[in-house]
Amino acid sequence: MKIAVCIKRVPDTATRLNFAADGTSIDQSEVQWIISPYDEFAIEEGLRLKEKAGEGTVTVITCGPASATKELRQALGMGADDAVHIQTEDDLDPIQIARCLSQVLESRGDDLVLFGRQSVDAQGSQMGALVASQLGRPFANSIASLEVDGTTVRIQRDVDGGRETLEGSLPVVLGADKSLNEPRYPKLKDIMKAKKKPIETVEAQPGERAFETSAITPPPPRPEGRIVGEGPEAVEELIRLLREESKVI
Numbered sequence: 001m002k003i004a005v006c007i008k009r010v011p012d013t014a015t016r017l018n019f020a021a022d023g024t025s026i027d028q029s030e031v032q033w034i035i036s037p038y039d040e041f042a043i044e045e046g047l048r049l050k051e052k053a054g055e056g057t058v059t060v061i062t063c064g065p066a067s068a069t070k071e072l073r074q075a076l077g078m079g080a081d082d083a084v085h086i087q088t089e090d091d092l093d094p095i096q097i098a099r100c101l102s103q104v105l106e107s108r109g110d111d112l113v114l115f116g117r118q119s120v121d122a123q124g125s126q127m128g129a130l131v132a133s134q135l136g137r138p139f140a141n142s143i144a145s146l147e148v149d150g151t152t153v154r155i156q157r158d159v160d161g162g163r164e165t166l167e168g169s170l171p172v173v174l175g176a177d178k179s180l181n182e183p184r185y186p187k188l189k190d191i192m193k194a195k196k197k198p199i200e201t202v203e204a205q206p207g208e209r210a211f212e213t214s215a216i217t218p219p220p221p222r223p224e225g226r227i228v229g230e231g232p233e234a235v236e237e238l239i240r241l242l243r244e245e246s247k248v249i
């Protein structure tokens with residue numbers, strides 16, 4: 001089985017983000033980058049399917065700047081066979097990234113293309129659907145379990161109050177949720193091996209932008225805390241405030 005996993009680098013959640021002077025982007029000079037956590041579930045699932053089948057390949061693909069090679073090497077350290085780096089130093093909007101990914105995927109003809117259900121920074125939850133639509137393939141997002149038997153695919157998704165089971169045929173595009181598996185930690189010997197695995201560099205052909213980011217702004221500062229009393233006597237007033245003022249209960 002030929003499997004592609006699309007991964008995005010995102011700022012480490014421990015990084016303190018600062019806005020750049022232009023007011024439309026993040027100052028990236030101090031940012032530590034990681035593989036978006038949902039993408040790690042997608043990589044792990046691709047590796048497990050390959051291991052179970054005893055054959056096939058897992059290719060990781062990213063669209064991003066030259067420095068995103070680091071995240072591709074990490075994925076190769078987890079066990080992916082090779083990588084494609086669609087290189088661009090430009091800030092692209094989602095439709096442009098989807099075009100770049102689709103161009104590469106179109107020429108590869110994978111049986112299965114895996115995404116994370118959403119990136120943990122921009123959180124658009126749209127890339128898998130955009131790419132699937134451009135490839136003319138079915139898409140299911142937020143998958144909690146996956147079984148492939150020949151060309152039959154069985155998927156479970158967590159939905160409000162239960163689980164939905166879907167059945168379809170390869171090729172499909174799927175977005176991984178966190179209940180899918182537990183991603184492995186790369187072993188030192190695999191990290192060393194990953195240094196020799198091939199990364200193909202492809203020039204991005206993003207086409208026209210659909211949107212310009214005109215501003216990004218921080219959330220409003222939190223109002224200062226208020227002490228409403230002490231001990232059990234304060235409970236009644238606290239509940240009243242939570243109900244009538246904050247309207248959270």
Ligand SMILES: Cc1cc2nc3c(=O)[nH]c(=O)nc-3n(C[C@H](O)[C@H](O)[C@H](O)COP(=O)(O)OP(=O)(O)OC[C@H]3O[C@@H](n4cnc5c(N)ncnc54)[C@H](O)[C@@H]3O)c2cc1C
Binds near residue numbers: 101128
């Ligand atoms: C209107 C608009 C304008 C934007 N303009 C800019 C801009 O000027 N500069 C800028 O830096 N960003 C910009 N962005 C953000 C950027 O386009 C998105 O981060 C990017 O398109 C990915 O979308 P997402 O993070 O919402 O991914 P989601 O749809 O939430 O991601 C789902 C999955 O898609 C895959 N994926 C996402 N991105 C990639 C990628 N690059 N390579 C491989 N796989 C990927 C991963 O598997 C990920 O888990 C803009 C976003 C919007 C909505």
